[in-house]
């Protein structure tokens with residue numbers, strides 16, 4: 046009989062009367078449809094008392110899906126009971142989902158889709174029956190007592206290559222249900238993308254989770270999961286009450302045991318507590334992450350500093366000086382500004398170490414760095430190039446100005462000891478080479494360094510304690 050109804054419903058040329066004729070062959074079904082049309086939700090001024098009125102009120106899609114539901118309950122009972130598949134639970138979920146989808150659609154002003162929404166929500170898990178029919182023992186073993194549909198769908202996809210929502214959509218297609226209804230069934234286990242505005246399909250998506258508030262072992266967790274879409278407390282509690290009030294009648298029609306009415310205030314309180322716990326947990330995670338970030342930033346800063354500065358003299362490191370040279374070399378060429386480099390090497394430094402020891406040598410190096418800082422403009426870059434070699438980059442200095450600067454350093458060294466302690470006085474001189482980029486024309490920073498180094502060695506070879514700039 047049901048096969049015949051499906052065929053007729055799918056055929057646009059079949060008349061309502063033909064469908065009614067078929068349905069009327071089953072008096073129990075007829076009684077249930079009329080009763081359903083007269084439930085609180087569908088009741089209009091005058092109760093429906095003919096099948097025609099009932100079907101007109103319910104809409105053809107809903108009638109077909111209800112007829113399907115009635116016959117599947119009966120047909121599936123014998124088959125499923127022996128395998129442990131929980132049919133009661135299955136139909137309870139289907140029915141609560143269908144009601145929940147309608148109530149939600151009403152609340153979210155999707156009233157003209159109530160029939161299709163009911164059908165799609167009712168059939169959203171119908172694929173489970175089909176999968177169970179394929180291999181009841183295997184299916185029972187696969188899903189066990191799971192009531193989390195995300196987990197069930199995951200296992201189905203792994204095992205069968207498709208989940209029950211996809212199978213349900215395929216079945217609905219075979220039964221001739223509308224393309225929209227098939228699509229809603231296929232997406233029934235997804236999550237609505239938007240939290241603020243939903244369409245009718247989104248109501249189907251949320252319906253199964255709404256049903257789990259009554260059915261799942263941890264209803265408050267389910268309620269908490271729904272929070273993004275049901276954030277308005279008043280709307281949420283109205284929705285739950287309206288679903289609850291329609292439940293007993295509907296499940297009686299399908300001869301399914303009504304689920305226990307939930308303790309609404311307790312459930313809401315538990316859900317709130319859960320959300321609060323999550324918020325606190327999230328906050329502590331954020332705190333922890335922000336502390337980690339700060340520690341990382343500090344470590345990064347330290348690392349950066351270590352790479353940038355020479356630890357003994359606190360002047361720039363060789364590596365950083367080279368990067369500064371690159372930058373200033375390009376900048377000077379672009380802006381036609383001058384750039385000079387002064388290369389200084391302390392004379393006979395080995396002797397200082399040999400005579401007074403390495404720590405005294407260190408002090409001399411530090412004091413020389415201090416002298417450079419003291420005698421240099423703030424806009425020049427001072428660095429230790431290695432050992433007792435120092436480099437100064439002088440943006441904007443031409444050769445003459447750079448030579449004056451170098452002379453000033455050498456003269457100061459001649460007149461001021463770099464170390465004076467416990468009767469030991471150490472005086473140091475320096476050999477210096479100078480280059481100027483624009484006056485002399487260099488094509489790369491390396492060339493500049495090479496020339497400055499050559500000139501510094503020329504100072505060494507010609508008696509030390511002098512400045513060479515050509």
Ligand SMILES: Nc1nc2c(ncn2[C@@H]2O[C@H](COP(=O)(O)OP(=O)(O)OP(=O)(O)O)[C@@H](O)[C@H]2O)c(=O)[nH]1
Nearest residue numbers: 390391392393394395396398403404406407432433
């Ligand atoms: N105390 C100390 N000595 C260093 C440091 N780095 C390099 N030196 C020493 O500097 C000395 C450099 O010696 P040389 O390259 O022979 O040069 P020099 O004695 O200055 O002779 P000229 O450069 O020819 O005038 C070596 O003894 C190195 O051990 C340092 O960080 N601290």
